[in-house]
Amino acid sequence: MKALVTGATGFIGSHLAEALLRKGHEVSCLVRKTSKLAWLDSLDVRLFEGDCSDINSLQKCVQGQDYVFHLAGVTKAYAAGLYYSVNAKGTENLIASVAENNSGIRKFVYLSSLSAFGPGVKDRPPREDEKPHPVSDYGKSKLQGEHAVLRYADRLPVTILRPSIVYGPRDREFFWFFKTISRGIMPYWGEGHTSLIYVDDLIRAVILAAGEDASGRTYFVSDGEMYSNNEIINEIAAALEVRVRRVRTPRFILPAIGFLGGRISKMFGKNSMINADKIKEIMHPDWVCDIEKAKGDLCFQPRVDVKKGIKWTADWYRIHRWL
Ligand SMILES: NC(=O)c1ccc[n+]([C@@H]2O[C@H](COP(=O)([O-])OP(=O)(O)OC[C@H]3O[C@@H](n4cnc5c(N)ncnc54)[C@H](OP(=O)(O)O)[C@@H]3O)[C@@H](O)[C@H]2O)c1
Numbered sequence: 104m105k106a107l108v109t110g111a112t113g114f115i116g117s118h119l120a121e122a123l124l125r126k127g128h129e130v131s132c133l134v135r136k137t138s139k140l141a142w143l144d145s146l147d148v149r150l151f152e153g154d155c156s157d158i159n160s161l162q163k164c165v166q167g168q169d170y171v172f173h174l175a176g177v178t179k180a181y182a183a184g185l186y187y188s189v190n191a192k193g194t195e196n197l198i199a200s201v202a203e204n205n206s207g208i209r210k211f212v213y214l215s216s217l218s219a220f221g222p223g224v225k226d227r228p229p230r231e232d233e234k235p236h237p238v239s240d241y242g243k244s245k246l247q248g249e250h251a252v253l254r255y256a257d258r259l260p261v262t263i264l265r266p267s268i269v270y271g272p273r274d275r276e277f278f279w280f281f282k283t284i285s286r287g288i289m290p291y292w293g294e295g296h297t298s299l300i301y302v303d304d305l306i307r308a309v310i311l312a313a314g315e316d317a318s319g320r321t322y323f324v325s326d327g328e329m330y331s332n333n334e335i336i337n338e339i340a341a342a343l344e345v346r347v348r349r350v351r352t353p354r355f356i357l358p359a360i361g362f363l364g365g366r367i368s369k370m371f372g373k374n375s376m377i378n379a380d381k382i383k384e385i386m387h388p389d390w391v392c393d394i395e396k397a398k399g400d401l402c403f404q405p406r407v408d409v410k411k412g413i414k415w416t417a418d419w420y421r422i423h424r425w426l
Pocket residue numbers: 109110111112113114115116133134135137138139153154155156173174175176177178189193214215216217245265266267268269270276
């Protein structure tokens with residue numbers, strides 16, 4: 104089978120490209136002129152140059168594909184417009200190009216995010232039939248991406264996944280926690296609960312979604328547990344074998360930190376994790392979801408618990424000298 108992966112130069116996309124090759128698929132990847140190909144260099148994949156923001160560049164890569172996995176996205180930006188031009192408009196461009204050039208496709212899988220739904224409440228983790236209420240531009244742009252995909256659900260077979268925070272080898276975002284904790288300190292802005300998923304489990308869910316017969320369904324995916332901020336800090340500290348001191352950081356000063364982070368990023372022209380948009384999310388304590396629908400419809404069973412996943416990730420960071 105032929106599969107196109109967008110976002111394959113990134114964290115999750117590179118793991119997906121590898122997994123699809125292992126399953127014997129012919130894999131193509133959409134890459135930009137500026138993309139760093141480090142994770143793809145040793146893989147037997149076909150490269151198509153293009154950019155989701157430019158619909159004219161998407162015609163060739165979608166032709167003849169059995170599956171399109173749309174993972175390309177902007178997860179951090181100092182200017183909100185970038186979220187919308189890639190996550191919303193870019194998704195609309197890609198699915199429009201599939202409809203025009205490859206209407207016989209077997210499945211279009213869109214990797215959205217829990218952020219597109221918004222924060223939840225630990226005691227009653229949200230389900231997919233509830234109304235989304237994203238709080239960040241990132242989340243709003245991913246929700247617009249979902250809407251763009253669903254507009255084609257009667258013409259093309261589409262499935263949307265909304266992963267919680269994803270972690271694992273090659274990740275540079277959740278890595279911030281590993282890096283900070285490795286120095287023996289961690290800002291602590293109070294209790295909260297988070298769903299997490301190890302990257303290999305997410306890849307399994309993505310591949311299961313591609314095999315689903317139905318069209319137009321949306322699924323939360325995580326490892327099925329909810330972790331308190333303290334548990335996460337403790338697991339990372341244990342994996343890194345460090346003692347960590349929590350530095351109390353009242354939530355009300357977080358927006359100022361986000362503002363400053365955004366300003367510094369802009370000055371250096373580099374998008375950073377610490378920005379006002381990310382802080383809008385952190386201001387909400389609980390980012391959790393219920394994955395019963397994915398378990399039922401997709402037969403998705405997470406296999407990696409947080410202890411193992413964090414240990415493997417920490418080992419990878421050490422072996423690759425990121426820590
Ligand atoms: N990481 C998480 O915790 C998480 C959680 C939920 C959902 N997601 C979603 O999962 C997807 C992948 O995330 P990730 O963590 O793997 O991010 P990542 O490592 O930053 O990778 C992003 C990928 O998107 C590509 N991309 C960005 N703008 C593009 C454009 N205009 N045209 C074509 N490609 C473009 C990047 O290509 P370049 O190499 O050229 O920059 C890169 O390959 C995203 O859609 C994200 O919203 C991630």
